[in-house]
Amino acid sequence: MILTGNAVIGQSGGPSAAINATLSGVVKAAMAHCEIKEIYGAKHGIVGIMNEDFVNLREILTTEECFFNLECTPAAALGSCRYRLPPIAESEIYEKIFSVFKKYDIRFVFLIGGNDSMDTVAKLSAYAETTDYEIRIVGVPKTIDNDLKETDHTPGFGSAAKYVATTVSEIARDCSVYVIPAVTIVEIMGRDAGWLAASAAIPRLYGQMAADLVYLPEEPFDYDCFIDDIVEIQKTKPNVVVAVSEGIKDSHGRYVGDGTQSGMVDNFGHKYLAGAGKILENYVRRRIGCKVRSIELSLPQRCSGHLLSKCDIEESILVGKEAVTLAAKGERGIIPVFKREDCNEYKIRIVPVPIEAVANKIRNVDCKYINERGNNVTDDFLRFLAPLIEGEVEIPKIHGVPKHFEIK
Amino acid sequence: MILTGNAVIGQSGGPSAAINATLSGVVKAAMAHCEIKEIYGAKHGIVGIMNEDFVNLREILTTEECFFNLECTPAAALGSCRYRLPPIAESEIYEKIFSVFKKYDIRFVFLIGGNDSMDTVAKLSAYAETTDYEIRIVGVPKTIDNDLKETDHTPGFGSAAKYVATTVSEIARDCSVYVIPAVTIVEIMGRDAGWLAASAAIPRLYGQMAADLVYLPEEPFDYDCFIDDIVEIQKTKPNVVVAVSEGIKDSHGRYVGDGTQSGMVDNFGHKYLAGAGKILENYVRRRIGCKVRSIELSLPQRCSGHLLSKCDIEESILVGKEAVTLAAKGERGIIPVFKREDCNEYKIRIVPVPIEAVANKIRNVDCKYINERGNNVTDDFLRFLAPLIEGEVEIPKIHGVPKHFEIK
Numbered sequence: 001m002i003l004t005g006n007a008v009i010g011q012s013g014g015p016s017a018a019i020n021a022t023l024s025g026v027v028k029a030a031m032a033h034c035e036i037k038e039i040y041g042a043k044h045g046i047v048g049i050m051n052e053d054f055v056n057l058r059e060i061l062t063t064e065e066c067f068f069n070l071e072c073t074p075a076a077a078l079g080s081c082r083y084r085l086p087p088i089a090e091s092e093i094y095e096k097i098f099s100v101f102k103k104y105d106i107r108f109v110f111l112i113g114g115n116d117s118m119d120t121v122a123k124l125s126a127y128a129e130t131t132d133y134e135i136r137i138v139g140v141p142k143t144i145d146n147d148l149k150e151t152d153h154t155p156g157f158g159s160a161a162k163y164v165a166t167t168v169s170e171i172a173r174d175c176s177v178y179v180i181p182a183v184t185i186v187e188i189m190g191r192d193a194g195w196l197a198a199s200a201a202i203p204r205l206y207g208q209m210a211a212d213l214v215y216l217p218e219e220p221f222d223y224d225c226f227i228d229d230i231v232e233i234q235k236t237k238p239n240v241v242v243a244v245s246e247g248i249k250d251s252h253g254r255y256v257g258d259g260t261q262s263g264m265v266d267n268f269g270h271k272y273l274a275g276a277g278k279i280l281e282n283y284v285r286r287r288i289g290c291k292v293r294s295i296e297l298s299l300p301q302r303c304s305g306h307l308l309s310k311c312d313i314e315e316s317i318l319v320g321k322e323a324v325t326l327a328a329k330g331e332r333g334i335i336p337v338f339k340r341e342d343c344n345e346y347k348i349r350i351v352p353v354p355i356e357a358v359a360n361k362i363r364n365v366d367c368k369y370i371n372e373r374g375n376n377v378t379d380d381f382l383r384f385l386a387p388l389i390e391g392e393v394e395i396p397k398i399h400g401v402p403k404h405f406e407i408k
Numbered sequence: 409m410i411l412t413g414n415a416v417i418g419q420s421g422g423p424s425a426a427i428n429a430t431l432s433g434v435v436k437a438a439m440a441h442c443e444i445k446e447i448y449g450a451k452h453g454i455v456g457i458m459n460e461d462f463v464n465l466r467e468i469l470t471t472e473e474c475f476f477n478l479e480c481t482p483a484a485a486l487g488s489c490r491y492r493l494p495p496i497a498e499s500e501i502y503e504k505i506f507s508v509f510k511k512y513d514i515r516f517v518f519l520i521g522g523n524d525s526m527d528t529v530a531k532l533s534a535y536a537e538t539t540d541y542e543i544r545i546v547g548v549p550k551t552i553d554n555d556l557k558e559t560d561h562t563p564g565f566g567s568a569a570k571y572v573a574t575t576v577s578e579i580a581r582d583c584s585v586y587v588i589p590a591v592t593i594v595e596i597m598g599r600d601a602g603w604l605a606a607s608a609a610i611p612r613l614y615g616q617m618a619a620d621l622v623y624l625p626e627e628p629f630d631y632d633c634f635i636d637d638i639v640e641i642q643k644t645k646p647n648v649v650v651a652v653s654e655g656i657k658d659s660h661g662r663y664v665g666d667g668t669q670s671g672m673v674d675n676f677g678h679k680y681l682a683g684a685g686k687i688l689e690n691y692v693r694r695r696i697g698c699k700v701r702s703i704e705l706s707l708p709q710r711c712s713g714h715l716l717s718k719c720d721i722e723e724s725i726l727v728g729k730e731a732v733t734l735a736a737k738g739e740r741g742i743i744p745v746f747k748r749e750d751c752n753e754y755k756i757r758i759v760p761v762p763i764e765a766v767a768n769k770i771r772n773v774d775c776k777y778i779n780e781r782g783n784n785v786t787d788d789f790l791r792f793l794a795p796l797i798e799g800e801v802e803i804p805k806i807h808g809v810p811k812h813f814e815i816k
Contacts, residue, residue, distance in 0.1 A: 074582065079584075088466050170482055170714065170810070171708065173481070176483065272700040295708075303582035398615075402578070
């Protein structure tokens with residue numbers, strides 16, 4: 001049962017403000033397990049494994065201060081990739097990867113990422129079963145999109161949601177200073193699932209300004225209803241703030257943002273979307289004729305390390321640690337996920353699920369979290385979200401600027 | 409010399425994260441001067457004065473906690489306006505305004521705003537000289553643009569600069585995770601002066617990732633040189649982060665962002681600009697063909713109350729207090745500004761200057777702060793900026809969301 005050897009950790013998919021906290025958790029736990037000898041960091045995920053592009057994390061993370069600094073650094077300290085492994089039948093690349101594992105006596109593999117990255121974990125795990133090389137490959141969840149199956153929520157989501165909630169509340173405050181009728185449309189990340197855009201509503205739970213209207217990809221977007229919704233709110237206040245997911249689609253399943261798109265797709269076949277806000281801005285101008293502006297929250301919503309959810313960062317560290325504990329116990333081809341305890345106080349436990357249950361799947365916003373009209377979220381959703389954005393992290397700064405941890 | 413009566417305070421121009429700190433300072437000082445009786449807040453600046461739309465600030469700001477909460481709230485708690493007074497020759501409107509002053513026994517007027525708002529102060533002051541009604545009208549500076557004449561810097565600039573510096577550093581960190589060549593263009597506010605865009609360079613002073621290239625309206629923008637600059641940097645690193653002012657112009661004085669503009673102008677005759685980043689994104693795609701993205705920092709750069717410069721907030725309160733002290737001493741038609749002491753340690757003093765020296769004028773970024781190539785700022789600029797973004801403010805929050813102060 002006890003397996004001795006080296007470990008490798010990789011990060012992949014889109015950056016987040018919490019993925020380095022998970023890296024920290026994995027390394028801390030790996031250091032605490034004496035059967036794990038060397039702890040390699042693979043630069044740029046699976047690509048770094050293929051290229052034997054490793055750093056020695058025991059030499060890099062030498063003090064508590066280093067770990068804390070890493071935990072507060074956004075993006076992915078080891079670098080990321082969006083490389084999709086071919087089907088296992090094309091085994092050359094797998095032979096190459098496993099020859100690297102053998103060469104470095106790597107017995108523990110931890111890949112931190114979202115649902116696409118879990119495809120890599122699933123394929124490597126399936127391939128491992130066809131060999132006699134004993135290795136434990138474990139996925140560790142990360143995505144600001146909160147769209148992983150089987151988990152209550154994902155590491156990285158809480159901090160991104162807090163950024164969205166804070167920024168939209170501030171934008172609403174900014175817009176409220178003038179009395180002329182105006183519409184402000186805030187476009188928020190979320191290609192297939194609207195969790196992050198939905199977060200723009202939470203300040204209302206605490207009597208703070210928030211998005212007045214929220215449109216998610218889970219509900220077909222109707223242009224006429226949208227205009228009606230705005231006009232209705234303008235009856236009582238001049239400034240309307242609208243939150244939309246980048247991935248909202250009309251009743252025919254066409255992306256609202258399609259009009260401005262290049263049609264390019266990434267390696268996973270996903271379209272690049274970036275235009276729903278701008279399209280709707282022009283639509284409101286044409287239909288209502290009032291002052292209108294669109295704001296794309298863009299990259300800052302996924303990399304704003306200066307505004308972290310303490311709950312998110314602590315859980316992100318914890319899930320990294322648990323991944324190591326599970327691997328040490330013999331688990332493989334799994335991913336640890338969060339289950340929320342059914343009690344009044346917020347409490348989670350971390351349990352392993354088979355990686356196939358998560359890889360390449362999408363978890364949408366539940367029906368019960370969207371109101372009947374499809375133009376906002378329910379208070380049930382706000383209660384679901386509330387604990388995930390709680391708590392502040394005082395990050396390291398140099399003369400007012402965030403101090404980031406860098407792995408060269 | 410001692411004038412007794414009531415005071416009115418108004419806010420105007422674009423919102424900022426520090427304008428409410430100045431409001432707090434004015435009210436605190438007014439409360440401390442026994443010759444000032446009622447302290448009115450005019451809703452939406454001069455418009456509120458004309459409409460007698462007043463709130464009683466003594467009744468609203470009753471505790472230290474109220475003041476602190478107000479100081480940490482972005483935008484303009486009293487509401488703002490962009491109303492331009494006609495020439496004094498058209499005296500009807502001035503008669504109306506002064507009849508309100510007389511009706512409410514208003515002897516002290518404090519208008520917090522930028523260079524356009526100071527036009528209002530200048531006109532009201534000039535009109536006051538033609539009457540025998542004793543009144544002291546004082547401007548109080550505020551603008552994230554840092555483009556007021558006569559002052560070392562403006563209240564509100566430090567917090568906005570800190571937001572820009574932090575966000576661009578995080579964006580650069582985010583972009584650095586991938587190895588494919590990519591250009592990220594960040595468009596920053598600044599119609600005529602590039603101070604805020606220039607702030608995107610400061611993290612480099614502390615060894616942190618920052619904008620690699622910085623283009624300001626003060627230097628004619630050359631498209632070919634721009635491409636050369638990017639290509640040069642791509643020789644040593646795949647990811648290039650570019651900061652541009654929204655107001656960059658080519659050698660013929662044409663706005664780079666003009667292509668996407670509607671041609672609309674505001675009441676002060678300023679063009680609405682919002683497109684330089686997008687234009688340059690498309691230009692880079694055409695000329696270099698690599699992955700390219702543009703990000704408009706938009707409203708959050710002026711209203712991010714969650715990320716304040718302690719130096720800025722303290723100075724913003726101070727300048728509000730000093731405005732009252734000066735008015736009480738008999739000054740009128742003036743604006744208190746910052747002078748930086750010529751010593752090693754950062755230190756300012758606040759002195760009054762005649763409002764005409766500031767109103768309707770623009771202060772550009774000094775030549776010595778821009779490098780010879782015109783594609784970045786000098787270390788001299790970074791040393792100028794450094795103290796202004798120092799220090800953190802722990803703002804009031806409710807369950808992870810900023811708690812804003814509201815004046816109904």
